[in-house]
Amino acid sequence: MTNKKGDGEKSNDDYFFNLPQEDRRLFLKKSIAFAGLTLAPASLLRAATGQELPAGDAEKVKLTLHVNGKKRRLTVDPRMTTLDLLREKLGLTGTKKGCDFGQCGACTIHVDGQRGLSCLSLAVMQHGKKITTIEGLGKESQLHPMQEAFIKHDGFQCGYCTPGQIMSAVACIRDGQAGSEAEIQEYMSGNLCRCGAYPNIVNAIVEVKNGNQKSVNDVTDSEMSLDRVDGRVKVDGTAKYSAEYAFENLAHAVLVTSTIAKGTILSIDAKDAEATPGVLTVISHLNSPGAPGYGEAKQPAERASMGTAFRVFFDNLIYFNGQPVAMVVAETWEQANYAASLVKIEYKIERHQTNFEENIQHAAIAQGVQKNKNSPFQDYTRGNPAAFDDAKVKIEATYTIPTQHHQPMEPHAIVAVWEGADRLTVYDKNQGVKSAQGNLAQAFKLPRENVKVNAQFIGGAFGSGIRVWPHTVAAVLAAKKLNRPVKLILGRDLMFTSVGYRPYTIQKVAIGADENGLLSAISHEGIGQTSAYEEHLERTILASRAMYACPNMSTKYKLLSLDVNTPTWMRGPGDATGMFALESALDELAYAMKIDPLEMRLRNYAESDPERNLPWSAKGLRECYELGAEKFGWKNRTFETRSMQKDNMLIGYGMASSLYGFHRHPSKARAIMLANGSVIVQSATMDIGPGTGTAMTRIAAKVLGVSPKKIRFDLGDSSLPDAPGQNGSSTIPSVGSAVHVACEALKKKLSDLAARMPGGSGSKNITYPDILKYHNLPQVEVTEESKSGPERDQYSMYSFGCHFVEVHVNSVTGEVRVKRVVTCADVGKIINFKTARSQSIGGVVGGIGMALMEASVMDHRYGRYITRDFANYHIPVHKDIPQIDVVYVDKPDMLVNPIGSKGLGEIAIVGVAAAVANAVFHATGKRVRELPITVEKLI
Structure with a gap:
């Protein structure tokens, strides 16, 4: 060769x-x-x-x-x-x-x-x-300098891609390809990071290359930042993800999926597969042991107990192409994979509908919304619906977001283990061990305490792990049938049809303003995609109601049911989609009125919530605008399109605002002081990459006044105190508050014990170990719950932010490159700056992907995705991402919770795609309203 x-x-x-x-x-x-x-x-x-x-x-x-x-x-x-x-x-x-x-x-x-x-x-x-x-890579217990640099520079989040990144990073220097940041990005672009740690990875490589890298410990602390407490196990490869738990007698499963989009199964011939050496069983609806809870779903559109209305191996109905219809279980994956190719299935094919635009006339208000008069998705009107007609200046446009897939680097996987007939343990990739525990307990009619869900390390999810998906239930069924542990890993192709996606959405936005640029009317209508068997709604049109001061507002939201699998929430769910339309439309209005886009937003700044007519708990968006514009150099921008050029590059500056609702759920945490002065804090929360354990460690250390090195935070285990899943930017507000309250209670309990010691009242010389030793206690433990108070109904609680973007567009080829980004957020108190900064960078990287490259393409003749791998579904790589500046207002909002923090993960992506699109318009004079912005849309 x-x-x-x-x-x-x-x-x-x-x-x-x-x-x-x-x-x-x-x-x-x-x-x-x-x-x-x-x-x-x-x-x-x-x-x-x-x-x-x-x-x-x-x-x-x-x-x-x-x-x-x-x-x-x-x-x-x-x-x-x-x-x-x-x-x-x-x-x-x-x-x-x-x-x-x-x-x-x-x-x-x-x-x-x-x-x-x-x-x-x-x-x-x-x-x-x-x-x-x-x-x-390292020597005995000593990390390699590159591994240490990755910890120091926070060159990872979920950690799943990290070993591969580090191995390539070492080779990058060894092969003489680290002469510049651009050369490093080129060399490293075969290593993907869906969390978006690219700039930090480059910084780590540069430091090691230059020889000025300093050794770091597992945990270092400063006034602003704490290194990830799980950093070492992520850089040395010992962190175990769901598919990496080994059991004796472990069997391997491979799914067989439908090749049609709608119809029924007439027959399944598994004889050849069953005769293959090593094959243990072939499961389908014909012989599945069944999940008892399936009977609770009486209609396809009614959600079943396990969190999704689709019931795997339940009947012979086909709802979408790629639907699991059988599963081969064998001694090895190679045997199962080969045997799966031998399963023959005969179908009765029915006419399917998967083309969104050709079927848009069938969109309707969701049945669930029609039944619930209090649903936020009901048609909404504020003020005079006819005000748009009287506006001095009007813009009206349609915006399209294609289907986009989460595609975390770790494929979804599960190892299912039964102990007897009524005890189940699963090692499952998910975003909520407690919700997964409850769903599986319902599905298999087990006492909740008999189901244990472990998910201590998750290789990213971005929403794909919120629900218990059919493959999870399938693995549990196989383990039950065989009475032995079963592992099932989804191939990358099945990640497109098995775990949801950001739904295809079309939005129509109409905005009117007076001669001074003050908004007089906004109309925002959205149509989202869902499956034929389940309704999935997104917050697409909701953010528009609260974003700007506008007396007249109307929103409408409909669903279009198609023969596809059900969507689910994806980072910035609904709001990332909706704000692309709103912020693009506002940019169009600014140009129509010859008003600077930032000035247009300042003129329509909402001093209170126009939707709920309540004061904000806190709002630092104006400060975001000021800090971001100063950092970016917005004042250097010329107004006219195509007015900033260098060589053959058209240069554009764009910006957009963002907001995301505050979510705080009831949460519990346990805090334990051990006799040696070390602390264990526990909660059944998750870490899909943001650094949950690190943030909770910092909260506990601050309350108790101990070094972070003395604290261990346990998570990802359903046997721990109750906590919500990791979604909706709710982890820090919810679990962080519980940790704070639990540690305060522990501190008080220890203080009370100290007061009973000779000379103990108010003494600063008595240590925690002294207290436990005096009272002959091995440990002191408290468990506390934290939840929202009456303030939730008295104030409107949101996170706010904005993004400033510079793009270069090749005037000959139409290629778009993002060259510079400043992202600014007001999310209350920043708990740990280093990991928060990485969250913001990751959101921007995801937003760049959303704006410029991500789209799942379907061949509607067959209802089948043709983007089924990373070669065809493009996500950002090293070379696509510039250095990204992150700015925080960093002021606590003490009305939302006792730690004053609102959460960051979702808002980090909201508005980014609009800022990129607005920058492209400024550079080229061409307004692209259908994402992604590709070359053919510009030339």
């Missing part, structure tokens, strides 16, 4: 471990051509092992290799990839499974000193090789 970038012939195995140093898009095209090698043709096996193996033979192959300095002699299935060899045979799960097609970089390792993608090579090809994984 000829390597075009090299200067000679390369062997098959050499190809896989010499990543081209070129733009990722071109690299992916090459990668896909070689993905088929994992099917293990006989010629490849001979070349790799020297052993004669007929095509399709699955007899074991012996090989010897060195892994992290240790000699290994193994017998493997010839179909096994190097990735699965490391993970399944050797237990080295630091090397991550992300895509199986060499498109994400999560599986990056070093082979004979060169970086490579372990998912693209067969295990048998590594005979005689020396492999280094993330676990072997």
Whole structure:
């Protein structure tokens, strides 16, 4: 095989471990051509092992290799990839499974000193090789300098892509590709990070390259920032995600999915699959043991107990292409995957409808809204509905958001384990262990306490983990049927049809203003997509009611049911979609009136909530505007479009506002002081990447006056005190408040104990260990609950923000590059600046993807997505992202909770797409109202 970038012939195995140093898009095209090698043709096996193996033979192959300095002699299935060899045979799960097609970089390792993608090579090809994984990068207990730099610079959030990023980062310097930030971005663009830690990763590489990297401990503290308390286990590969829990007698499951979008199953022929060596069972609606709770859903549109109306393996009805219709369970994944290809299904096909725009006339008010007069999705009117007609200046436009998928780097996965007939433990990727526990308990008619859900490390989710999805129930059914543990991992293609998405949405916005630019009327109408079997509503039109001071307002929201799987919430749910339309429309109005876009927003600043007619609990949006504009240099912007140019680049400045509702739910936390003065704080909350444990540690340390190093925060376990799922920016407001209250109660209890000691009342010399020792106590424990008070009904509570963006648009090709971003937020008190900053950066990265590249494309002839991997569904890569400046107002809002903090994750993305679109308009004079903004829409 000829390597075009090299200067000679390369062997098959050499190809896989010499990543081209070129733009990722071109690299992916090459990668896909070689993905088929994992099917293990006989010629490849001979070349790799020297052993004669007929095509399709699955007899074991012996090989010897060195892994992290240790000699290994193994017998493997010839179909096994190097990735699965490391993970399944050797237990080295630091090397991550992300895509199986060499498109994400999560599986990056070093082979004979060169970086490579372990998912693209067969295990048998590594005979005689020396492999280094993330676990072997450091020396004994000492981290590699790159690992330390990643902790210091917060070069990760969820941590799932981190081992691959670090392995590539080390190679980047070793290969002489770290001469500049641009060169680093180029080299690293094959390693995806959905959390958006790109700028921090580049900073870490630059520091190590320059040799001025200083050693860091697991936890360091300063007035502003605490390093992630789970940083070490994320950079050394020992953090365990859902698919990485090992059990004896573990079986592996692979789903078989429908190839039609609507119809019924006439027959399932699983004989060949069942006869395949290693296969344990093939489950379908014909033989499923069934979930007793399924009977609670009487109609397809009525939500079943497990959190989704679709009931897996329940009947023969097909609702969407890609629907699970059977599942093969075998001793190994290779056996299950092969056998799944042998299952034959005959369908009766019915005419399906998946094209949103062709069916938009069928949109209607949701049935649930019609039944609930208090629903916020009821048609809303404020003031005079006819005021728009009398406005001096009017704009009216339609805006479109395509279907977009979460695609976290960790695919959804579950390991299900039954203990007897009535005790279930699952290691599941989700965003709420308590809600998952309740849903599974209902589905299988078990006492809630008999179901345990573990999710201590989650590789990103962005909303995809809020619900208990059918694949989770399927794995539990298989484990019950076989009475042994079962692991099920969704392939990247199934991530497009199994765990929801941001729904396709069309919005119509009409805005009127007087001659001074004061808004006189706003009308915002939205139509969102949902499935034929379930209603999913989004907050698309709700933010417009409260954003600006406008006396006359109307909103309407409808749903369009199609033969697709159900959408779900995706980062900034509803508001990211709705604010794109509102903020684009306001920009259009500003240009129509020749008013600076920032000035237009200031003229219509809402001093109180115009929807609820209540005062704000706090609002620092005006300060956001001032701080952001100053940092960005907004005053240097010229008003006219196409007026800022350099060489062949059209330069544009754009901005947009954002807001997101405040959510605080009842939460509990337990605080335990041990005899040695260390503290354990516990709550059944989650960390999908924002740094929950770090923030809670900081809150506890501040209240108790102890070092963060003495605190351990436990989460991700349904047996811990109640907490809400991680969504809606509710974790810090809810769980943070509970931790604060629990630690205050613990402090008081210890103070009361100290008062009973000789000379203890008010003494500053008595330590916590002294108190427990005197009273002969092994520990002191309290559990407290925190929830909203009457202030919730007396004030309107929101987070606010704005974004300033500079884009460069190539005047010849139409290519858009975001060159600079300043994002500013008022979210109350910032608990931990380092991790908060990363949250904001990640939101901006997601917003850039939303604006410029993300769209799931469907072939409506079959109702099937044709964007089914990272080669076709593009998300931002290193090279797409500039350095991003983050500014916070950082003033506590003590009306919302005792810590004065509102939460950050959702608002970080809200408004970003609009700011990018507005900058593109300023650069080009072309208004793009349908995302993403691609070249063909500009030239």
